[in-house]
Amino acid sequence: MLLPSFAGAASSGPSIHFPSDPQDRVAVAAYPFREFIVGWKGWDGNTPSKVPHEQQMELKDFAAHVAEKFNVHHIEPWSPIFPSTDPKYLEQFRAAVDKAKSSVVDVAVDGGHSQYALDKAEREKAVTSSNQWVDVGVALGSPSIRTHIDGAKDSKPDVGRAADTLARVAEYASNKNVVIHLENDNPVSEDPFFIVEVIEKVNSPWLRALPDFGNSLAAHDEAFQDRAMEAMFAHAYGICHVKDGEVDDRGKSSHVDLAKAFAALKKHNYKGYCSIEYDAPGDPYKATAALVEATIKYLS
Numbered sequence: 001m002l003l004p005s006f007a008g009a010a011s012s013g014p015s016i017h018f019p020s021d022p023q024d025r026v027a028v029a030a031y032p033f034r035e036f037i038v039g040w041k042g043w044d045g046n047t048p049s050k051v052p053h054e055q056q057m058e059l060k061d062f063a064a065h066v067a068e069k070f071n072v073h074h075i076e077p078w079s080p081i082f083p084s085t086d087p088k089y090l091e092q093f094r095a096a097v098d099k100a101k102s103s104v105v106d107v108a109v110d111g112g113h114s115q116y117a118l119d120k121a122e123r124e125k126a127v128t129s130s131n132q133w134v135d136v137g138v139a140l141g142s143p144s145i146r147t148h149i150d151g152a153k154d155s156k157p158d159v160g161r162a163a164d165t166l167a168r169v170a171e172y173a174s175n176k177n178v179v180i181h182l183e184n185d186n187p188v189s190e191d192p193f194f195i196v197e198v199i200e201k202v203n204s205p206w207l208r209a210l211p212d213f214g215n216s217l218a219a220h221d222e223a224f225q226d227r228a229m230e231a232m233f234a235h236a237y238g239i240c241h242v243k244d245g246e247v248d249d250r251g252k253s254s255h256v257d258l259a260k261a262f263a264a265l266k267k268h269n270y271k272g273y274c275s276i277e278y279d280a281p282g283d284p285y286k287a288t289a290a291l292v293e294a295t296i297k298y299l300s
Contacts, residue, residue: 013205027074187219
């Protein structure tokens with residue numbers, strides 16, 4: 001197994017030596033397994049997990065669990081299920097990952113603050129939150145974090161303000177050898193073409209796109225999804241999210257054409273990790289195993 005490593009000075013941009021073996025390019029995201037992580041309290045913060053306690057695990061043990069269940073040695077933890085970000089806990093987390101002969105390849109961060117709000121204080125909070133998670137990434141040996149572009153109560157999406165805010169985050173991250181990724185998630189605040197505009201305006205090798213195979217399908221048709229994948233993979237670097245479908249807020253399911261998504265990945269010579277992020281009701285284990293197998297096949 002090849003772990004991510006860095007080379008070159010921060011000023012010249014990231015230079016991660018990604019593995020080339022298809023299996024070593026696969027990661028598993030913690031998000032689909034949130035119900036299985038001790039401490040998850042639901043979206044409202046008050047709803048206990050439906051999973052019996054004996055089937056739950058500590059987040060720091062997720063890497064060993066993924067290695068055992070899927071023979072995958074890269075993980076992508078999710079910020080809302082971290083029990084702590086103090087240095088002692090992060091040291092324990094990293095030691096557990098190392099013991100599993102695994103690595104953290106991205107930290108998916110839900111910051112909760114808008115980078116394009118009219119309110120300057122809100123934008124400052126977005127910078128502070130992202131920078132704090134950059135430090136978490138450093139502590140865990142992660143080459144990148146994904147930060148959300150959150151919606152604002154006082155503004156529609158604004159490229160200029162978002163770019164100004166994220167340029168500051170990218171500069172901070174560059175000094176820590178951590179890449180900032182932006183995902184096509186929220187259909188309004190994280191529209192894929194808005195993300196691309198922001199990335200192009202910032203024009204930093206430390207701010208990149210995180211193409212999610214299914215998120216754009218929840219709000220748009222397949223033609224939009226195809227254009228989104230082309231635009232996002234043209235600006236991608238270290239992480240993408242593999243899923244075979246998406247279920248919207250009304251329970252409507254959509255289906256991802258994996259062959260087409262991986263064709264866009266290869267067309268743009270994407271060399272980074274493919275993080276499996278099953279996102280539909282039901283058992284995440286069987287679906288994740290199937291997506292791991294499919295991803296290895298498409299990367300081979």
